[in-house]
Amino acid sequence: MSKIAVFTNRYSALCDFFEADRFLIFERGADDWQLLNEIPFAPIPPLSAVLTRKNSEALLPLLNGCKVLAGGTLVGIPFFVFDRAGLHIFEISAITDEVFDEIFQEMQASDTAINAREAIISNARPKETGTPGIYFLDLIALQSECPEVSSKKAMADFLENTPFLELNLICRHIPPWIEDSGIYRIDVVQSGNGIVKAIVSRKC
Known part of the structure; x- marks a missing residue:
């Protein structure tokens, strides 16, 4: 009551x-x-x-x-x-x-x-698309809704523990901890107006 x-x-x-x-x-x-x-x-x-x-x-x-x-x-x-x-x-x-x-x-x-x-915060990670192994994350939209979610919180566990072929990422900039790791290949497919669209994959 x-x-x-x-x-x-x-x-x-x-x-x-x-x-x-x-x-x-x-x-x-x-x-x-x-x-x-x-x-x-x-x-x-x-x-x-x-x-x-x-x-x-x-x-x-x-x-x-x-x-x-x-x-x-x-x-x-x-x-x-x-x-x-x-x-x-x-x-x-x-x-x-x-x-x-x-x-x-x-x-x-x-x-x-x-x-x-x-629920948004607890599920803040890339989601698999209709193609197996291909994942997507709009980091801009996520951080607009929940500014306290850092790029590491959203992606570190995923990148370390999830088998994936590609991660399609929308962000303001490529997070330095990803770019400087030397582990990932980053292909920027579009950049402009403060928005970066990139494909992240593991180096062979």
């Missing part, structure tokens, strides 16, 4: 975090969101950075099982503490089923995008 913690004042009304003195824990039931628990805590006055951090961290065990923290304004050190703890933080204007449903729809969309990106 999905849970949301909402920080409120003693009247269970939305407020600035520094005015809050309780968490309302909501859980998604079969048909709607239900108030599962109300957890009081001592308000945290913004006195000093050290105390604010310490007091904010002391609240984390109260949020066990919740992935979402919602409420009024939450900034500064408390925001950093809760964000670092892995909570998804939302500023909301009302405590309603519709608001909670929107939060989880947004989270699901974000999770889908993250999973898709992770």
Whole structure:
């Protein structure tokens, strides 16, 4: 089941975090969101950075099982503490089923995008074409989508461990670690406008 913690004042009304003195824990039931628990805590006055951090961290065990923290304004050190703890933080204007449903729809969309990106990164390597032994990799497109993927991450394991005849490569430039290895033959078939199309094969 999905849970949301909402920080409120003693009247269970939305407020600035520094005015809050309780968490309302909501859980998604079969048909709607239900108030599962109300957890009081001592308000945290913004006195000093050290105390604010310490007091904010002391609240984390109260949020066990919740992935979402919602409420009024939450900034500064408390925001950093809760964000670092892995909570998804939302500023909301009302405590309603519709608001909670929107939060989880947004989270699901974000999770889908993250999973898709992770799949791209984990499968970042040349793909075999319809011709056995002939592989293709558009390094420009890959790094445009995932800049953190280096040419080595995308190709080093493939070049070392995959039997192949040719690798058709699209890139900005031939990676120096390939060009300087002395192991591969590189035939540039097209170059211009910052785009290089090359055929990489092992030297006999």
